[in-house]
Amino acid sequence: MNSAAGSIQIEALHKTFAGADGHTVQALDDITLSIRQGQFVAIVGSSGCGKSTLLRLIAGLDLPSSGRLLFDGEPVTGPDRLRGMVFQDPNLFPWLTVRQNIAFGPRMRGRARETAAAVDALAALVGLGDFIHSWPHQLSGGMAQRAALARTLVNEPEVLLLDEPLGALDSFTRMAMQDEILRLWAELGPTAVMVTHDIDEAIYMSDRVVIMTPRPGRISQVIDIDLPRPRDRGGDAFLRLRARLLEVFHLAHRVPATPEYSL
Amino acid sequence: MKRPGLKVETLITLDTVASILLAWELVTRFKLVTDILLPSPGTVWTTFLQIRAEGYKDHSLLQHLAASLGRLGAAFALVVVTAIPLGLWSGCNSKVSAVLDPLVEFVRPLPPLAYYTLLVLWLGIENGSKIALLALAGFPPVFIACVAGVKRVKGDLLQCARTLGASQGQLFLHVVFPACLPDIFTGLRTALGVTYSTLVAAEMVAAITGIGWMVLDASKFLRSDVIFVGIILMGLTGILLDRALRLIEVKAVPWKEKNR
Numbered sequence: 001m002n003s004a005a006g007s008i009q010i011e012a013l014h015k016t017f018a019g020a021d022g023h024t025v026q027a028l029d030d031i032t033l034s035i036r037q038g039q040f041v042a043i044v045g046s047s048g049c050g051k052s053t054l055l056r057l058i059a060g061l062d063l064p065s066s067g068r069l070l071f072d073g074e075p076v077t078g079p080d081r082l083r084g085m086v087f088q089d090p091n092l093f094p095w096l097t098v099r100q101n102i103a104f105g106p107r108m109r110g111r112a113r114e115t116a117a118a119v120d121a122l123a124a125l126v127g128l129g130d131f132i133h134s135w136p137h138q139l140s141g142g143m144a145q146r147a148a149l150a151r152t153l154v155n156e157p158e159v160l161l162l163d164e165p166l167g168a169l170d171s172f173t174r175m176a177m178q179d180e181i182l183r184l185w186a187e188l189g190p191t192a193v194m195v196t197h198d199i200d201e202a203i204y205m206s207d208r209v210v211i212m213t214p215r216p217g218r219i220s221q222v223i224d225i226d227l228p229r230p231r232d233r234g235g236d237a238f239l240r241l242r243a244r245l246l247e248v249f250h251l252a253h254r255v256p257a258t259p260e261y262s263l
Numbered sequence: 264m265k266r267p268g269l270k271v272e273t274l275i276t277l278d279t280v281a282s283i284l285l286a287w288e289l290v291t292r293f294k295l296v297t298d299i300l301l302p303s304p305g306t307v308w309t310t311f312l313q314i315r316a317e318g319y320k321d322h323s324l325l326q327h328l329a330a331s332l333g334r335l336g337a338a339f340a341l342v343v344v345t346a347i348p349l350g351l352w353s354g355c356n357s358k359v360s361a362v363l364d365p366l367v368e369f370v371r372p373l374p375p376l377a378y379y380t381l382l383v384l385w386l387g388i389e390n391g392s393k394i395a396l397l398a399l400a401g402f403p404p405v406f407i408a409c410v411a412g413v414k415r416v417k418g419d420l421l422q423c424a425r426t427l428g429a430s431q432g433q434l435f436l437h438v439v440f441p442a443c444l445p446d447i448f449t450g451l452r453t454a455l456g457v458t459y460s461t462l463v464a465a466e467m468v469a470a471i472t473g474i475g476w477m478v479l480d481a482s483k484f485l486r487s488d489v490i491f492v493g494i495i496l497m498g499l500t501g502i503l504l505d506r507a508l509r510l511i512e513v514k515a516v517p518w519k520e521k522n523r
Contacts, residue, residue, distance in 0.1 A: 061425065079428075084426060085423070085426040091417070091423040093420065094442075095444070104424070104427055105427040107437075108428050108429045135518050151427065
């Protein structure tokens, strides 16, 4: 697939929303982040820290209030198949079979026939070769998310945006899917940006972990994960990084260190 | 979903029909009411065979049925090609909805007979006014179902389609429309019921054909046996039409069965 491009440059980005009661809500405050082509970046933070908003901005589903957001050096002005997104809910089209779902993107571009073989190959690659004629409601949660992945990957995206794609899965399926996503990422080579609230998942999968804090959404720290893949979830280096990340989180969230009662 | 050969519920339904027929037969057999008020099942059956063989007032039974179904079909087609696109458009665009919604809200509760005379004056006494009447009755349910359908389309599904490269037009055609199909069919079935029940009213004025007209004509002569034949035929045709629409729905919305 396309490995020539897929870099993202975010400079002094702000995003405000109009709140329900009239005054504005500062969702993202002064975000500066540079993501190299082919990198796997995880964005972690508690809910309300703006991590999903940031992902939506990269996808082009929303536009920045100020600052710059460049994709391969060009400002992002709207959604593009080159920045594919997988949501927490697989969002498969219920009226299309698995195969038709995967072929949705190419069909929109009028390239259904040319990509027929690629669609079948991707279905097989994500392990859905035997289910291409099933309806979405017949799939399990993990299978549906595989189909959603294939549907995005068939578009040959330069950037793969993952918005808590495994958040709704049980932990066994979840770990299997983490390996699955890593395998596809390594094989197809897109830049990957994943939002998650699972610290282990972030360490296990990514090259860099971006930690965000809420109200307003800011980047508090970026930690490089220099562990070779495949990673050992129980290894010493892994656990040390985990402890460090947790520490950052406690600091970032200012959990009172002393109990609120005294003896 | 288990599918046994014959469900208990089906037997109960058949039993109910049989009981009603039996009660009907007994009431007439023992002359509990006069023939004019309630003809016996046998008389109705004989009348049916007679009408089928000789027709009713210059037209065969088939012609009467065809006349009614023709009007119904034309009106229904008119509803399909107007109410579906306008309803979907109105659901997508608040300005369009600002124009159309109040009009539909106004027409919807009106009894069709209230404006039928006007339609006859404007469109003539032929089929045009009858079809228009049926179409006006059938328009609101389909329109409203389409608007509701669009409102129910998940926003995530639309955004997902956008990230996959769908343009605005493609969003409408490939996401909004198929997502609304189940609602559209619900609207169509409601509309079928409404237009069908308006049919008799439509055939009251200056018709010489149609099942509805046959019943009304028979009423003038107190031919209760003919009235019964007409009513039973209308009832059965109504059920058949609804079944047909459901069959089309299963073909057009194959994903619906277990998903909703």
